[in-house]
Amino acid sequence: xxxxxxxxxxxxxxxxxxxxxxxxxxxxxxxxxxxxxxxxxxxxxxxxxxxxxxxxxxxxxxxxxxxxxxxxxxxxxxxxxxxxxxxxxxxxxxxxxxxxxxxxxxxxxxxxxxxxxxxxxxxxxx
Amino acid sequence: xxxxxxxxxxxxxxxxxxxxxxxxxxxxxxxxxxxxxxxxxxxxxxxxxxxxxxxxxxxxxxxxxxxxxxxxxxxxxxxxxxxxxxxxxxxxxxxxxxxxxxxxxxxxxxxxxxxxxxxxxxxxxxxxxxxxxxxxxxxxxxxxxxxxxxxxxxxxxxxxxxxxxxxxxxxxxxxxxxxxx
Numbered sequence: 001x002x003x004x005x006x007x008x009x010x011x012x013x014x015x016x017x018x019x020x021x022x023x024x025x026x027x028x029x030x031x032x033x034x035x036x037x038x039x040x041x042x043x044x045x046x047x048x049x050x051x052x053x054x055x056x057x058x059x060x061x062x063x064x065x066x067x068x069x070x071x072x073x074x075x076x077x078x079x080x081x082x083x084x085x086x087x088x089x090x091x092x093x094x095x096x097x098x099x100x101x102x103x104x105x106x107x108x109x110x111x112x113x114x115x116x117x118x119x120x121x122x123x124x125x126x
Numbered sequence: 127x128x129x130x131x132x133x134x135x136x137x138x139x140x141x142x143x144x145x146x147x148x149x150x151x152x153x154x155x156x157x158x159x160x161x162x163x164x165x166x167x168x169x170x171x172x173x174x175x176x177x178x179x180x181x182x183x184x185x186x187x188x189x190x191x192x193x194x195x196x197x198x199x200x201x202x203x204x205x206x207x208x209x210x211x212x213x214x215x216x217x218x219x220x221x222x223x224x225x226x227x228x229x230x231x232x233x234x235x236x237x238x239x240x241x242x243x244x245x246x247x248x249x250x251x252x253x254x255x256x257x258x259x260x261x262x263x264x265x266x267x268x269x270x271x272x273x274x275x276x277x278x279x280x281x282x283x284x285x286x287x288x289x290x291x292x293x294x295x296x297x298x299x300x301x302x303x304x305x306x307x
Contacts, residue, residue: 068272100175
C-alpha cells in the first residue's frame with residue numbers, strides 16, 4: 001500500500017495518500033449523507049501508517065464544500081494525525097481556503113483550536 | 127378535489143420560488159436538487175461568497191430532512207416519509223423553507239434545542255460548535271447534531287421555526303431560513 005487514491009465524486013472528495021512521501025491530500029467536496037462510511041478506509045490507513053510513518057508528514061486539505069456530517073470525520077482524521085505527530089513524524093496541515101471564503105477559513109481555525117498539530121492557512125485565488 | 131393551479135403558480139411567483147419539492151427525500155434526489163441549484167446560482171452570477179453560503183446551508187437543510195425521514199418512518203412508504211422543500215429569492219434575500227412530520231414526543235426537545243441555539247451570540251455559537259464537534263457523539267446516520275448550529279452560524283440569523291399539529295402521534299415541523307447578502 002505505497003499509494004492510495006480515491007477519485008472524487010459530486011458528493012465526496014478526491015483522496016491521495018502517498019505513503020513513501022508522507023503526503024496526504026483531500027480535495028474537492030465532502031457532502032455525503034453518510035460520511036462515516038466514506039472516511040473509514042482513510043482513518044484505517046492512517047492507523048497503519050502511524051506504526052511506521054515518514055519523518056515528516058504533509059497534509060493538504062483543499063475543500064470547496066463540506067457538510068457537518070463530514071466535519072466530525074475530518075476531526076477523526078486530524079486526531080489520527082495528532083497521534084502521528086506525537087509519535088515522531090512532524091505533521092503539518094495545510095488548510096486551503098478561497099480568498100473571500102471566510103466560513104472555510106473559520107472552519108480551519110476551529111480545527112486548529114482543537115487539534116495539537118501545526119496548521120498553515122493557505123489562501124488560494126478563486 | 128380540484129387544485130387551483132393558477133393559485134399555486136401565483137403564490138410561487140410572488141415568493142419568487144426557484145425550486146420546490148414535496149415527497150420522499152432520497153440520496154439521489156438530494157444530488158439532483160443540489161446540481162440544479164448550483165447551476166441556478168451560477169446563472170444568477172452570484173458572488174462566490176453568497177453562492178457558497180447558500181449552497182452550504184442548503185446541504186444542511188436537505189440532509190436534515192433526509193436523516194429525519196428515516197427516524198420517523200424507516201421502512202414505510204407513506205405520508206410520513208413525505209417532506210416539503212422550497213427555495214426562493216426575494217429582495218436579495220434567499221429563503222429556504224423545509225417541513226416534515228416528527229413524532230409528538232420529540233417536539234419539546236427539538237424546540238428547546240432550537241430556542242437554546244437562538245439565544246447564542248456569534249462568538250458563543252462558534253464555541254458551541256467546537257464543543258459539539260469535539261465531544262458530541264456521532265449519531266449512527268452521521269448527523270451529529272451540528273447541522274442547526276452550523277446553519278445559525280453561517281446565516282447569522284435566528285432559526286425561524288414552527289410546529290403544527292397533525293394528529294395524536296405527529297406534529298409538522300417547519301423551518302424558515304433566511305440568507306441575506
